[in-house]
Amino acid sequence: MTDERSHPPQAADAPSDATVPKVVVSRLSLYLRELQRLVASGQQTISSSQLGTLLGFSDAQVRKDLGFFGQFGYPGVGYRCDELIRAMRDILGTNHAWSVAMVGVGNLGQALLGYRGFGRQNFVIAAAFDADPAKVGQTIQGIRIQPLDELAATIRDHGIRLGMIVVPAERAQEAADRLVAAGVEGIVNFAPVTLALPPHVQNVGVDLAIELEQLSFAVTSKFARAPAEPPGRAEP
Amino acid sequence: MTDERSHPPQAADAPSDATVPKVVVSRLSLYLRELQRLVASGQQTISSSQLGTLLGFSDAQVRKDLGFFGQFGYPGVGYRCDELIRAMRDILGTNHAWSVAMVGVGNLGQALLGYRGFGRQNFVIAAAFDADPAKVGQTIQGIRIQPLDELAATIRDHGIRLGMIVVPAERAQEAADRLVAAGVEGIVNFAPVTLALPPHVQNVGVDLAIELEQLSFAVTSKFARAPAEPPGRAEP
């Protein structure tokens, strides 16, 4: 497959040095998610203001965000959905598949093993580990649970670069240490603790109770900031 | 129980009007989580710089964040953990229990029904709904699955104010509409779509694949910003 392209969309040659704010990257994921939905429903092109409206952002913000990475639009037309999707996947690194190692296969871990959404974005849970001897050896959602002793070897053999921690809070730091020792470069942590990690290991924490706490605050507090203006459903 | 207090910590009488940035509130939750761990391990007081170090923030940031809500510290001493925990819970609104309605009881929903972490922060899943007639009537993790028809009545009868959407993407907007119609004030959405909601309904989205995407970017991209300086585990 050759790369025949007419003109504008230059994914590469962006402000090449610039370091991009995290918040921009998180919006990128939302743009990508929405674009995928749009192509699925047959839409070919979209303008920054349409896309912004769907997600509750301004048109300027959409354009600025994309501007960090290059020029993807056609003046007077907007963005071609399929092209933009491809560009965003290149940027996010999800045009190729990622293998992920899961540590801890309890309630939540098992649910995540069965979650189809990962595969859709090119993430594959390639190995799963648990400390409980009763679980080791079982096959859940088509994946065989291995003992923790095998973690380092398996991760190295499969060239796994990302880990997912789904153990109880008390065991999370130990799990992280093992993943780091095995050479993992990034960790998603579902345990409700802050991990101590070397600076070259990236990490994202997901604390389910904290998400509810944030809602509790937003719903109750006189200090809560009014939401800018979310997509649709407003009343006059 | 009377409220006998010696002097400083004035939870109320903060800069009373000020509207607080979301990012500050999200750090509040992290402070609270860490403080709870500290008391559990017997620590009585903590300084802003200790707390900051544990979480990867500066001491000034910790103090500024708390400063939005009042004065909680003792110069020369720091903060008394138990007092600060109580103050933070007041701010976040989790000194009283919250009932939550769950819509969608698949893989992930069932795992969340069994998650102990919610209860620990005072959230109780008080009702669960599913469209699948095969599931309706079953009792999972001690909770009886109800049909969607009963959603509005149950939510009103129990005075439920928060909802959790755990249905597939295609059904998420419908689930949200039902929750809103029933009078819910805030929604945590685990489906990978952006919901259209009236502005008086708060919402927090949790997209598990997006969390991995963010890691993928951070691990791969030349555009990724170097992490400020995470807690511990650095090498010289």
Place this chain on the structure above:
DNA sequence: CGGTGTGAAAGTTTTCACAGCG
């Protein structure tokens, strides 16, 4: 001392507004 609370400065992100293009 060791530590908080807080103005003022520095830095970052968002919004504005408009030239330029197909």
Place this chain on the structure above:
DNA sequence: CGCTGTGAAAACTTTCACACCG
């Protein structure tokens, strides 16, 4: 036209630095 890309301005957040306190 309608819409992008982008400097410049505005808004917001973080860091600094220091008075003050027990």
